[in-house]
Amino acid sequence: MSSDIRVGLIGAGYIATWHADALKATSGVSISAVCDLNEAAAKGLADGYAARAFTSVDDMIDAKCCDAVHILTPPHLHEAIAIQCLEAGLDVLVEKPVAESATATRAIQAAAEAAGKSFHAGHNFLGLPSYERMKKAMKAGEYGRISTAEITWALPLGPLRSGPFNLWLLREPRNLLLELGPHLMAFGCDLFGDLEIVHAEASKPTPLPGDDPRPQAFRILARAGLVDITFTISMVETVDDRSVTLRGSSARARLDYAQDVLVVERENPSDLVINPLRKQLDLSRQHMWQGVKNAGIQLASLNTKNPYGQSFLGMDAAIYGALAKGKPEPRWAGPSAIAVMQALDDAINLLPAEILAVKAPAVQTRKPKPTAMVIGGTGFIGRELTRRLVAEGHDVRVLSRGRTGPFPDLPDNVETVGVSLHDLDALTEAMKGIDVVFNLAKALETTWANCLINDVGVAVRIGMACEKAGVKRLIYTGTIASYDMSNPYSEITESTPFPADMTTRNLYARSKAECERKLMKLHTERGLPLVIARPGIVVGAGGPLQHWGIGRWHGAGAVRIWGHGRNILPFVLNEDIADGLVRMIDAPAIGQSFNLIGDPMLTARDYFDAIHDELGARIRVSPGNLNAFFVSDAVKYALKKYALRRKGVIRPSLADWKSRAHFSPFSNNQAKTVLGWRPEGNKAAFIEKAITKANLIGC
Structure with a gap:
């Protein structure tokens, strides 16, 4: 209109x-x-x-x-x-x-x-329906005189442990508070007015690459009139607790603003025998009603009105x-935004200077002379690979969206340049003087059309740039996800073909397979010096706890594994992946592919048992019925395509779902024979590197 x-x-x-x-x-x-x-x-x-x-x-x-x-x-x-x-x-x-x-x-x-x-400020949670009910009830005196409030954001922040490390929020320790603090301070200012910050502390530091620490927790104490307020931010692996709790003389109200659930605990006039029963029945009734109501909203809206969206x-x-x-x-207007930012400034000013300090990067004594390029060098595998290349005597040019990377301790050996992967001329220019290019880039798109542009198109463009720049070797990382891994009796080797029809595979598997096909065409028709690596389930320091190659996670404490979880999974250490990739530089391997899979060791259940034994953290593990996943996905597909009329929706096949369980065993003999690759073969040493010393929990 x-x-x-x-x-x-x-x-x-x-x-x-x-x-x-x-x-x-x-x-x-x-x-x-x-x-x-x-x-x-x-x-x-x-x-x-x-x-x-x-x-x-x-x-x-x-x-x-x-x-x-x-x-x-x-x-x-x-x-x-x-x-x-x-x-x-x-x-x-x-x-x-x-x-x-x-x-x-x-x-x-x-x-x-x-x-x-x-x-206006984008403090979206103030628009949540349950929060508006809480505020209205508080102002009406339904909770009595408020004496204390606790406002909490406890949710794992993956980038702190596994990157990417070039994000704004990780540039300085204060940015973590500036990123998450507005949610909490907006609640405080909106409920109680201007805040007087009386104490602030940061804890649980974790080192970023280059041994530059960042806090994973903040605790701030404030007052607003007669109300004492505690703000808590926790970014370690923890149960999701994003809540506002108000303690009043008549009631205690707790808002779970991540789930849009408001529960109010009140006293009742029953006698001492009935009183506790009645109180718990009232709480049960509220929880039941909130759960049914929210489930109804999700069902009626086809999951388009989740709490975050509603805010x-x-x-x-x-x-x-x-x-x-x-x-x-x-x-949400300017004065409210100023009050929120002033409270954050006041809290930051109370933090010790050593907490806020950014470790100065090492002093550069010479300009790098890179002969190796890593595209995707700020990612999990890319960081390990770049450091391994430096250890082997190579200077490295890392292609990134920005001009900073997670290598502040290697200024003599690593340079980070920002180049668009859609610009052939700029890519070619960046490859001048480079002997070997590692392409670790990937695009997790939601439509096949975007995959063709941002994944397949980019891979081909990088290959063409290598040709124009005279690069001696292009090493491309595909994925074992492109294989059909649904048959437990069929061993997969490098000679195992991908399915002839990839249209019924998930977009990631299909897109990476198409990238390989296009690059191999450049190799066979034009002589592109190509080598392909297909990593398994990569684990190790800097990797996530919530690894989706193992199962579907529900927070840090529960996972539904793909399948029954009793088959050996193709785990591999990140350091072994880097070793294999570096060995591809000089090996007689042009035109070949290598499955970089560790020796058979752990099932999914073994892996989580090891986490419990080594870290003392019991994760709730449930088997995932892959037939049920397939049927559920089919229903979602129909709703998205016909009810919501979304374009480009795909429906993965049953074999695709079963492949996520990695039922098929792998052989890593070719990598061992041609590359001389020796992944960690000792189970105890593997567990120590993959779990014990991997900082999976963050504390």
């Missing part, structure tokens, strides 16, 4: 989809533009909402196609973009953290006031409902 508020999204990353879906469902709003430096990302998101795509904020503003924008870029860019858009006459909503300090937030608000436009819906409905009336919504 022409009367709709036209909204542009600046930034097309993960969070943009949540904003876009909520805006699409908000009355009186339409998405008119998407802007991102990555043209493919901007266009991919824009096409789904019939919006225009831009790669420049200036161009988007000049097009005059927006009345408002949501700024969804990395936080260090928020202030400048927000002020630019406000001065151009646009209302702005800025994703949290709205800036890197309260001073910067005040500058945004000043620009909004000068332009006569609105500035964005509530936020957008309130903000744009107020804007339609010509005024900002106070809960």
Whole structure:
């Protein structure tokens, strides 16, 4: 409708989809533009909402196609973009953290006031229906006089242990608090007003590559009037506890804002015998009602109204409902954003200087002279490979989205360059002087069309750049997931073909197989010096606890393994993968592929028993019925395709589901014979490296 508020999204990353879906469902709003430096990302998101795509904020503003924008870029860019858009006459909503300090937030608000436009903060959880009920009940006195509050964010943060380490939130210790703290402080400020921060501490440091520590926990004490408030952030592997607890003279209310569940515990006037029974029955009734209600919402909406999504819906409905009336919504408006950021600034100022310090990178004594390139060098395997190459005497050029990487201790040997994988000329230029290129890049797309662009197209382009630059060897990492591993009586070797029809395989397996096919065509027809590596289930230091190659995880404490879990899995240590890849540089292996699988050792159940024995952490393990997974997936496929009318939906076959259990045994003889590769063969040593010393739990 022409009367709709036209909204542009600046930034097309993960969070943009949540904003876009909520805006699409908000009355009186339409998405008119998407802007991102990555043209493919901007266009991919824009096409789904019939919006225009831009790669420049200036161009988007000049097009005059927006009345408002949501700024969804990395936080260090928020202030400048927000002020630019406000001065151009646009209302702005800025994703949290709205800036890197309260001073910067005040500058945004000043620009909004000068332009006569609105500035809102993306504190989405304030829009959650159950939170609004909690706040309304508290203000009405239903909980009595509030004396204390506990506001908690306890959720594992994978990048702290397994990367990627070049994210904004890991650049400085304070960024972790700036990233997660706004959720908690927004609750505190909205419920109680301005906060007086009286204590702040950080704990559980974990080293990033280069021995640069980051805290995994924060505890902040505050006061607001007569209310004492405890803010807790925990990022180790823990049970998900994202909650707001209010203790009042009449009741205790606990909001699980991750699940949109509000439960209120009250006293009752029954006698001493009936009282505890009645109290527990009341709590049981509330939990039952909340569970049934939320399940009904998910079923009726076909899982499009989960709690996180509803929080964005509530936020957008309130903000744009107020804007339609010509005024900002106070809960999210500039003054509230300033109060939140001031509380965070005050907490940061109370933290010890040594906690906030970033370890200075090693002093460079010479410029690297790279002869090896690692594409995907900031990932789990890429980091280990890069360090192994340096240990073997190679200087390395790492291709990354940015110009920083997880190698601050290797300035003489490693350089990180930012090159688009969609730019053939730039790739060719970056490969000058390079003898060997390792392509570890992968794109986890949701449609086959995007796989062809961002995975297959990229792999071919890298191959063509290697040809043009005269690279002596391209080592490409495929995946064993491309095999049909459903038959426990069929051993897989490098001569085992992929299925003739890959259209019924999951997108990752299908896409990697197509990458291999295209690259082998370049090898056979044009002489591309290609070697292919197919790693197994890679484990070790820097790897995740919640490894999806083993099963479907439900938080850190429960996993539903693929299948019965009694078959030997193709585990392999990350350090052994790096060793195998390095051996491919000089081995007589051009035109060959190698399954980099460790020696047979552990089943899925053995692996989790070892975690319990070594770390003292019992994970709840359940077998996964693969036939049931297949049937459930078929139902979801039908709903997505016919009810939600989504394009490009795929339905993996039963063999694909069974392949996830890795039923087929593997042979690693070819890698041992041709490469001289010797993966860890001692079970006790393997467990020590894969589990005991791998920092899986984070504490």
